[in-house]
Amino acid sequence: MTTSGRAIILISLLGLGACSTMTLDGRLIDTRYQSTNHDSRVRYLILHFTQLDFDRSVQALTRAEGPRRVSSHYLVGLEPPTIFRLVDEDRRAWHAGQSFWRGDTQLNASSIGIEIVNLGDDAAPGVNFVDFPPAQIDAVVALVRDIVTRHRIAPHRVLGHSDIAPQRKTDPGPKFPWRRLAEEGLIPWPDPAAVAAALPAQQASLPPVSWFQQQLDAIGFEVPRHGEFDEPTRRVIANFQMRYRPAKFDGVPDAETAALLDVAGRPSGGWLIRDKSGAWAPYKPD
Secondary structure (H helix, E strand, O other): OOHHHHHHHHHHHHHHHHOEEEOOOOOEEEOOOOOOOOOOOOOEEEEEEOOOOHHHHHHHHHOOOHHHOOOOOEEEOOOOOOEEEOOOOOOOOOOOOOOEEOOEEOHHHHEEEEEEOOOOOOOOOOOOOOOOOHHHHHHHHHHHHHHHHHHOOOHHHEEEHHHHOOOOOOOOOOOOOHHHHHHOOOOOEEOHHHHHHHHHHHHHOOOOHHHHHHHHHHHOOOOOOOOOOOHHHHHHHHHHHHHHOOOOOOOOOOHHHHHHHHHHOOOOOOEEEEOOOOOEEEEOOO
16 A cells, blocks of 8 residues: 555545544444424423531432432522532433423423522521521522523523422522522513503402412413412412512412513513613513
8 A cells, every 4th residue: 555545544534533533332322413392301490499408408419318319400608608519510410309380390400500608498497588698699600690591591491499399398598599590680570560560450359269270380380270279289378479570479369469460471471581781671481
């Protein structure tokens, strides 16, 4: 074989190696063609509080054994509010459990989880949930922005554990500043002007329980649809209130909750989102 022939073969092999990977049985996978028709497998971002101090949070999320094994992709500390990556984003973490949102189930498979060190409702007797320090929330906001930008997660799919599992969970709880995330343009918010306009009618005549259930279902919650005010229904209403009306979250249907649900559950869309210019614009979940 001539020197030029050897050079051609060598160049060809080098070119093949640059766009191939070796599999276990020795076959080559050629990667020279790349489709543009794809997106991230991650469709949801789920926020939690740990209900534990930092040391016990780390233990629970990294070393717990037995049936209560849990994990999360990220843990946001308290003092200082360091962001820890516990599970690579391309791996499934065990943070959501039995879950549901807008017809999707088992959200561990399609979500990234963020645990926030916070004692939640396991604080001292008489303390109704614990505040999140501003510096910790700043870290959470930065992390949320980074994740949703890289994975192109839709704003209405940034959720709390209480949204996707309202019968079991209350985190991140009423002290978590969801409104701050809305102000940052990371999640949509019910149109305040439309809510104010809807309030008088709800004060004059409160809808039946079946209407509350219908509106919660339209938003995405898993909620009973039998028209009775039972404990499962109360829990879903309470978790909705924790997010959008945290001043009172007893789960009792009232006019303010009804006005919020009237707007949020409208088929024509009652949501706003803040755009890059800082202006509020209509938003319709897909």
